[in-house]
Amino acid sequence: MTRYLLRRLVELVPTALVIIAASFALVRLAPGSPFSSEKEIPPEIRQQLEARYGFDRPLPEQFVRYVGNLLRGDLGLSTKYPQRTVNEIIAAGFPVTLSLAAVALVWSLLVGITAGIIGAVRQNTAWDHAAMTTALVGISVPSFVLGPLLVLVVSLRLHLLPPAGWGDWRHLILPGLTLGTIYAASIARLTRGGMLEVIRSDFIRTARAKGLSERLVIWRHMLRGGLLPVVSYLGPAIASMLTGSVVVEKIFNVPGIGPYFVDAAFNRDYFLVMGIVLLYAFFLLLLNLVVDVLYGLLDPRIDYS
């Protein structure tokens, strides 16, 4: 296991380098520049600005310098927000986005797995149909429809939770639910499908035959099988929760990293765009590694040696 982990970690290095190079190329070869705005900047000032950020150097040199800074944990300066570094912007916004995604994840797992178990254990009954139809509805309601509707009903009519803003735990609930619902629905379908795969297999029959209570059979044996597809879905799901929170942050006026990204992409804020893309990409790479390890722990048939 340790050797497997080490090998996977070493393999990350070339992948990470390619990702850095690819996103650098994509961002830098795009037309436009961070200093093109409506009002013309005098050439002397423009030169000064470009020198400050190192944009006057040839691209390969800039790339090498960027990777060097990256290794020291320095993501560079923002051109849109001249008084802040990319590190500062990310340090302020990313924890907010992350906590939103965490609430969404917990919500989607709780609801999704429960609904999936009900669907599988009571297969082809009214319970099952109700759970799966609800799941399909959940997959079909976009977050930008669900969010405003929740605000309308829960905040503005019932006055239960604040409609927007950021501060204490009550500000987390509505955005978290909005972000997580679509994944809860997918998780419900995956859990049900995974459990139905194993429900008629020999080890379940053995578990029943040796006199385990139905509760134990479901929780200890069936659920394990049911969770395998869910675990492999978690990587992409968390990734898309993090990027999907751009919309939710806009609806609920949450100061996460999303609005910065859209802004930065438009203003060709090179280092900020790169910083956020790389942050997410590395997060995803690590996440996929964790998912693979979890997969092995859940399914004893997988051998890593």
Add this chain to the structure above:
Amino acid sequence: MTTPATSTATTEQITPPAVTAGDLVAGTSLWQDAWRRLRKNSMAVASGLFILLVGLACLVGPPLLAATYGYDAQTQDLAYGPQSPSWQHPFGTDFYGRDLLVRVLVGGRVSLSVGLLAALLAATIGTVYGAVASYAGGLVDTLMMRVVDILYALPYMFLVIILVTILGKSLLLLFLALGAVGWLLTARVVRGQVMSLKEQDFVLAARSLGTPGRDIVLRHLIPNTLGPVIVTFTLTVPAMILQEAFLSFLGLGVQPPQPSLGSLINDGANQMLVFWWTLVFPGGVMTLLLFALNFLGDGVRDALDPRMRT
């Protein structure tokens, strides 16, 4: 007649691969079977009819309304401003006094066409890419699939946002950007299929007849992966529609005064306290459309691959 008969028999034995591939596309028992299964799924049929109906309404609705009532998606009725739903304006009118029904229909046109075209583009790129990678095998396959892995690791929506800011905010470029990033899943599915197909006897037969690699990929391998590709395609369409709306909601997609379901929902969300209909109608149409597309996609998957039924 015995001698000519044997000679035709031998030619027949040589030609089958090409004929089989052609027949599969035209519709052999597999497709008839799937079609029969799909028709028995009443919810999927209802969803399909609903989508057709919405598509038809989006196509003929706006010109029809323009002919009878004399307004289009841009005509303003400033004297009255925003009006709640009535017989004349079933969906009400928006903040600028524009009829919301026409705007939803025109927006639905944008959603459906961008969704279909982007999914089609993604399916085409993914199929060719996956088939070529796995047919070539070896180093080419490894390299091509590493590219897919790396693109997978990049945050998808961010990539689309960057592409949109580079390409500019036009409808055509929007679907190109979505399609250009959305083909990864299809590529993986097709590659997996071709991996097992290319070892089978009919491919060996085609190769031993001297069929060039390009023809083997195009006429023997790709037609046989059509089932999973269609399944992926039907489930990609709602995903693409959702992403177009997502971008338009953020103001990155279709630009005003052109309506799109995403931007209509955004406008509605800003005014929902006073003019509830501006959120409820575009949001409702979008949700119903996605629901029907997902249901149809599920039905197609069950019909084409009963083993995948969940």
